[in-house]
Amino acid sequence: MKLSAGVEWAIHCCVVLSQADGPVPAQRLAEFHGVSRTYLAKSLQALSRAGLVSSTEGRVGGYVLDRAPRTISVLDVVLAVEGEAPAFRCTEIRQNGPFGAAPKECLRPCGIARVMAEAENAWRASLAAVTIADLAAEVGTLFSAERAAAVRTWLAQ
Amino acid sequence: MKLSAGVEWAIHCCVVLSQADGPVPAQRLAEFHGVSRTYLAKSLQALSRAGLVSSTEGRVGGYVLDRAPRTISVLDVVLAVEGEAPAFRCTEIRQNGPFGAAPKECLRPCGIARVMAEAENAWRASLAAVTIADLAAEVGTLFSAERAAAVRTWLAQ
Numbered sequence: 001m002k003l004s005a006g007v008e009w010a011i012h013c014c015v016v017l018s019q020a021d022g023p024v025p026a027q028r029l030a031e032f033h034g035v036s037r038t039y040l041a042k043s044l045q046a047l048s049r050a051g052l053v054s055s056t057e058g059r060v061g062g063y064v065l066d067r068a069p070r071t072i073s074v075l076d077v078v079l080a081v082e083g084e085a086p087a088f089r090c091t092e093i094r095q096n097g098p099f100g101a102a103p104k105e106c107l108r109p110c111g112i113a114r115v116m117a118e119a120e121n122a123w124r125a126s127l128a129a130v131t132i133a134d135l136a137a138e139v140g141t142l143f144s145a146e147r148a149a150a151v152r153t154w155l156a157q
Numbered sequence: 158m159k160l161s162a163g164v165e166w167a168i169h170c171c172v173v174l175s176q177a178d179g180p181v182p183a184q185r186l187a188e189f190h191g192v193s194r195t196y197l198a199k200s201l202q203a204l205s206r207a208g209l210v211s212s213t214e215g216r217v218g219g220y221v222l223d224r225a226p227r228t229i230s231v232l233d234v235v236l237a238v239e240g241e242a243p244a245f246r247c248t249e250i251r252q253n254g255p256f257g258a259a260p261k262e263c264l265r266p267c268g269i270a271r272v273m274a275e276a277e278n279a280w281r282a283s284l285a286a287v288t289i290a291d292l293a294a295e296v297g298t299l300f301s302a303e304r305a306a307a308v309r310t311w312l313a314q
Contacts, residue, residue, distance in 0.1 A: 001158055001159065001160050001235075001239045001244045002158070002242075002244055002246075003158050003244045003245045003246075003273075005246075005248065007245065007273075008245070008246075008247065008248060008250060008269065009250065011269050012250055012251070012269065015269075031254055031255065032253075032254045032255070032256065033250045033253055033254055034250060034253025034254045034257070035250060035253070074269075074272055074273075074276075078158075082158045085159075087158045087159055087160045087244075088160045088164065088165070089159075089160075089162075089165075090165065091162065091165060093165060093166065093169055093190045093191060093192060094169070096189075096190055096191025096192070097188055097189045097190055097191040098188065098189070098311065099189065099304065099307070099308050099311070100191065101299070105299065111292050111295040111296065112165065112168050112169065112172075112231075112292060115231055115283075115284065115287045115292070116160075116231075116284075118283050119231075119280045119281075119283035119284045120280070121283075122279040122280055122282070122283040123276045123277070123279055123280035123283075124276075125279070126272075126275050126276035126278075126279040126280075127272065127273075127276045130272045135268050135269060135272070138268040139268065142258070142262065147256065150256070151256050154255065154256070
């Protein structure tokens with residue numbers, strides 16, 4: 001089970017956007033994180049489709065967060081990039097083979113699917129409990145006020 | 158984030174093996190679950206590498222669980238098939254770009270990596286809390302004694 005690299009980029013981008021004074025061009029976000037603009041574009045598009053960021057065109061165009069950072073959870077970002085489907089997909093193999101269960105015996109999800117769904121719920125609940133604002137606050141404790149201001153100026157260029 | 162289909166097959170196989178009277182040939186496990194023997198072989202090999210099952214050759218050869226079902230967690234099976242690595246891999250992009258953090262500022266894992274690791278831990282703890290014996294007990298409540306006996310006889314053929 002692997003999350004795509006785009007998850008890391010997308011979360012970092014949201015934290016950076018939460019600190020910016022205005023729209024940040026995709027090129028700046030790519031340079032800031034030292035990642036390929038082409039690859040990053042896919043993550044930004046995913047965030048946009050999920051309504052977490054929006055982009056504006058023009059001289060001062062770029063990406064902005066579309067919601068307050070304290071209302072965007074890490075889970076929101078992960079699902080935007082990875083899709084809403086759970087990691088485990090039950091293909092109902094209990095209904096296969098010479099002793100397969102009849103459909104009427106399968107009204108309740110398979111015990112294995114339920115165990116996997118519970119784990120997925122625990123994972124999602126953990127990610128839902130942390131917001132972009134929480135992450136930004138932590139970064140804030142590491143960056144001096146001068147460095148944070150320099151970053152904001154650079155992002156706006 | 159997707160788990161491979163082999164996870165579903167491997168868990169079902171472990172539950173079936175926990176109910177068998179003796180070694181079960183790979184062909185029988187494939188037929189029982191209505192899945193390709195070729196694909197299933199990969200899952201069985203993964204379980205074998207992880208020390209969860211072993212196989213014996215010969216006329217009455219086949220797969221057996223190598224540990225008591227109550228000592229094999231769903232997590233053991235999932236990690237056997239998917240590998241031990243966590244779903245999220247931090248590539249330390251906080252150290253990239255014109256404002257990248259210096260290595261000495263990065264002695265502690267990135268806040269984003271820590272959030273992802275906590276969620277992974279919650280997921281793993283949930284899967285670790287359920288054993289193959291638990292799953293088998295639940296299947297037992299659905300199958301009549303006659304049907305369970307018929308399955309055991311068929312598996313041994």
